[in-house]
Amino acid sequence: MNRILAILTIDSDNLPKNFQEIVKHEQEIIAEWKAKGIVEHLYLRETKNGAVLIFKDRDEMQVKKLMEELPLYQLKKSIEYYALIQQF
Secondary structure (H helix, E strand, C coil): CCEEEEEEEECCCCCCCHHHHHHHHHHHHHHHHHCCCCEEEEECCCCCCEEEEEECCCCCCHHHHHHCCCCHHHHHHEEEEECCCCCC
16 A cells, blocks of 8 residues: 655745635535545644655655645645555
8 A cells, every 4th residue: 555745835924814714615515535545644834834645555756746736735835745655
């Protein structure tokens, strides 16, 4: 089972006025992805400027396309992707 780690950093210096609405929509999408088994884990960054998502059974290109669907993607400062191998 492959995993892709996506680290999203948002531009917290330039947040729109409707930021809370954007976050709510983001949470709805992530909840749907979790229910479908697309996202295994979501971690909010302690600095409150982004999140770390672990995608399950997707390749990097699929994950990049999924990330582009997220409302907060439009506010991104940077995004990094890492393929992970689970060690037993």
